[in-house]
Amino acid sequence: MLSSLSSTISRLILFYPKPSIPYSLSSCLKTLKPQPMIPRWSPLHSLSTHSTSRLSTSLKPQFETLVSKDDLVVLGIETSCDDTAAAVVRGNGEILSQVVSSQADLLAKYGGVAPKMAEEAHSQVIDQVVQEALDKANLTATNLSAVAVTIGPGLSLCLRVGVRKARKLAGSFNLPIIGIHHMEAHALVARLIERELQFPFMALLISGGHNLLILAHDLGHYIQLGTTIDDAIGEAYDKTAKWLGLDMSRSGGPALEELAREGDAESIKFSTPMKQHKDCNFSYAGLKTQVRLAIESKNMYVENTKLLQSLIMCSNAEIPISSASSQDRRSRADIAASFQRVAVLHLEERCDRAIEWARKIEPSIKHLVVSGGVASNQYVRARLDHVVKKNSLQLVCPPPKLCTDNGVMVAWTGIEHFCMGRFDPPPPTDEHEDYMYDLRPRWPLGEEYAEGRSEARSLRTARIHPSLTSIIQASLQQQ
Structure with a gap:
């Protein structure tokens, strides 16, 4: 370098x-x-x-x-x-x-x-x-x-x-x-x-190719607090949507968010990524594997035995969801909701720690900017708004057309x-x-x-x- x-x-x-x-x-x-x-x-x-x-x-x-x-x-x-x-x-x-x-x-x-x-x-x-x-x-x-x-x-x-x-x-x-x-x-x-957004501020940048937590000191002067070590959250959304047979023509993220509203986010106990790592980095490769196993091999703890049976029907979930039965659709919705809950929980935990680190460097920060394609997701915005309010910060999100x-x-x-x-x-x-x-x-x-x-x-x-x-x-x- x-x-x-x-x-x-x-x-x-x-x-x-x-x-x-x-x-x-x-x-x-x-x-x-x-x-x-x-x-x-x-x-x-x-x-x-x-x-x-x-x-x-x-x-x-x-x-x-x-x-x-x-x-x-x-x-x-x-x-x-x-x-x-x-x-x-x-x-x-x-x-x-x-x-x-x-x-x-x-x-x-x-x-x-x-x-x-x-x-x-x-x-x-x-x-x-x-x-x-x-x-x-x-x-x-x-x-x-x-x-x-x-x-x-x-x-x-x-x-x-x-x-x-x-x-x-x-x-x-x-x-x-x-x-x-x-x-x-x-x-x-x-x-x-x-x-009114002035330096310094924090930013979480989330898209199909990137997860990045930064402290913006000034124009052209940034400290990287965390980044992805493998797959970014947007890529995980897209892959999960594809495996669930969703319409990819408008990208997988919006389709999965929509389906997740129909599901039970607590139905499948996916584990939160990198729980043992006390840093601000991200990893979604493991969560993707868990999702794939839930779809193909039922290798997950599922509270509802009917859902467990229906997962077998989902083993070839790339069949378009438009062709799915109502029971099959509910199974896919539960997987989508469970995935989204854990994927965003990973963002929340990392942001919490990054805010703590950033305040050691710049105690005066008042804003967390969240941008990138995934920032268009309303569930993501709502959860991160909870994080910033808990930390007495303000959330700044560009409108969706400026996030992508x-x-x-x-x-x-x-x-x-x-x-x-x-x-x-x-x-x-x-x-x-x-x-x-x-x-x-x-x-x-x-x-x-x-x-x-x-x-x-x-x-x-x-x-x-x-x-x-x-x-x-x-x-x-x-x-």
């Missing part, structure tokens, strides 16, 4: 001279020069942007009249997984447009995300989605201040589609470009909705970093087709809290890139 970080910072020093005084946006834009042979664009820079009086004439004319954050207009592009999304957002928080193209048919067909198929689907619609976002905002690319795009974490094949589009657009219209951390965007979109992957969160995070001078110059207009994009499929957001450091092998091997926090902190030290 140190060698990778050293390489990143050395590139920063090479192309950005150490300033003796804070850079203004104008001097920053004069200094930055595209270097097509070295992919280095990402929110690495920490340059002050208080003055805009002396702009390079080679850059966009509208920068000449940029006087405040409110004047910014940023396009956000998101293709990290299975949704192709774009949005246009003003610096004052006004959402001018939001477009999402879902891959629901592919999810239903493959029972989850198939990376190569997802990449092809992104490629087919990316131009249309971006153009529709501009059209709905009644703007053209010439009206934009910058383009923000997710560069990680996510599926590399999918990330590449969005990055390629963003660089082509930014190069064609001489726009600065901002590389965005997907999980930071999930956390910061709460600051768009709740304008979207372009708004990318654009808004781009605005936040742009105002700190963290962006890259316009790419060259003639960028070669085989240009090596800076994609970061596995990219930590913050540094691990010492007390919560895990020895889990999956955590040690996943750190291909230095964390966003370490990169930004190191760049600050170089100034």
